[in-house]
Amino acid sequence: MSDTPSILDRVAQTIESRKGADPTTSYVAKLFAKGDDAILKKIGEEATETVMAAKDARVSGDASKVLYECADLWFHSLVLLARFDLTPQQVLDELARREGISGIEEKAARKPD
Numbered sequence: 001m002s003d004t005p006s007i008l009d010r011v012a013q014t015i016e017s018r019k020g021a022d023p024t025t026s027y028v029a030k031l032f033a034k035g036d037d038a039i040l041k042k043i044g045e046e047a048t049e050t051v052m053a054a055k056d057a058r059v060s061g062d063a064s065k066v067l068y069e070c071a072d073l074w075f076h077s078l079v080l081l082a083r084f085d086l087t088p089q090q091v092l093d094e095l096a097r098r099e100g101i102s103g104i105e106e107k108a109a110r111k112p113d
């Protein structure tokens with residue numbers, strides 16, 4: 001594994017540094033200052049915008065807006081992770097843990113509630 005921080009790590013570090021920063025000069029500090037509901041609202045908005053971009057791309061054949069909207073969604077997800085003192089590496093570790101486990105098999109092996 002590389003010792004160079006990935007863009008996810010670097011943005012997460014910047015987000016962390018915005019906790020308690022001046023909301024008039026930092027978008028992330030402004031989101032933190034507004035509170036949890038503002039962060040959750042942005043996640044919902046960006047998820048919806050991603051869905052709409054994908055629907056448009058099916059018609060237009062231009063998927064560039066899907067990229068931009070996914071970047072917005074990932075960025076706001078990083079803000080949410082930071083809110084709970086979680087890191088992108090923890091999400092990557094969870095994906096690594098799941099690697100090779102078929103979703104179909106995993107679901108079938110679940111114990112009934």
Ligand SMILES: N=c1c2ncn([C@@H]3O[C@H](COP(=O)(O)OP(=O)(O)OP(=O)(O)O)[C@@H](O)[C@H]3O)c2ncn1[C@@H]1O[C@H](COP(=O)(O)O)[C@@H](O)[C@H]1O
Pocket residue numbers: 011014015018025026027028029042071072075
């Ligand atoms: N990656 C991003 C990033 N992506 C999107 N955004 C902002 O997210 C906001 C929401 O996007 P929208 O398109 O929904 O804009 P909007 O409809 O005007 O949204 P609202 O103002 O209503 O929330 C916009 O202000 C974008 O500029 C981001 N703001 C910051 N970052 C990263 O976070 C770092 C810290 O940012 P600051 O805290 O502002 O210094 C930056 O250096 C970047 O690395």
